[in-house]
Amino acid sequence: MEDSNKKQKKTGRHPKTDPAKIRYSISLNEVEHARFLSLFEQSGMKIKAHFITSCIFENKIKTIKIDKGTIDFYMRLTSFHSQFRAVGVNYNQIVKMLYSTFSEKKAAGLLYKLEKNTLEMVDIFKKVIEITEEFNRNYVKNTD
Incomplete structure (x- = not known):
């Protein structure tokens, strides 16, 4: 009984208020994959999921070419x-x-x-x- 009355310490991450739970999967051939990677690199983004999300919802995609x-x-x-x-x-x-x-x-x-x-x-x-x-x-x- 005494164990259940003690407060447990909360450790770890704080839970997100609106976690992304829904996943989609797509398949690309070699040419499409190369084009995707090229666009991803030009965008300057670090995370592919954020890049894909911005493409889907037609957010402006920033591409940077360094000459x-x-x-x-x-x-x-x-x-x-x-x-x-x-x-x-x-x-x-x-x-x-x-x-x-x-x-x-x-x-x-x-x-x-x-x-x-x-x-x-x-x-x-x-x-x-x-x-x-x-x-x-x-x-x-x-x-x-």
Whole structure:
């Protein structure tokens, strides 16, 4: 009698409020299975059951394609942009130094040379922008 009056300890998982009890089974041939696995991998989901459920109830399925070439291009473009910003900072420092160190006439002559090099750099950056736009048009697919 004493044993039945003692409280039992509850261990383990807490029961779900609405457990999924109903199961369905489907059979796929090799081609269908390969296509299913491909779609599952593209979705980025971790659990196949969640992927199948989202397909059945027509939830929007997110597919992610990772193109290493595109990632590499944008990483290099970002690095190039940071170098461009560093050149801009150095440019400002040089102009200040020219006017504080040299006479007005000498500073103007040196600034003229700097301006020529700056125009060449502007042409290079215009080409970079054109190449980037061409890359986006030809290789990056818009999913909108």
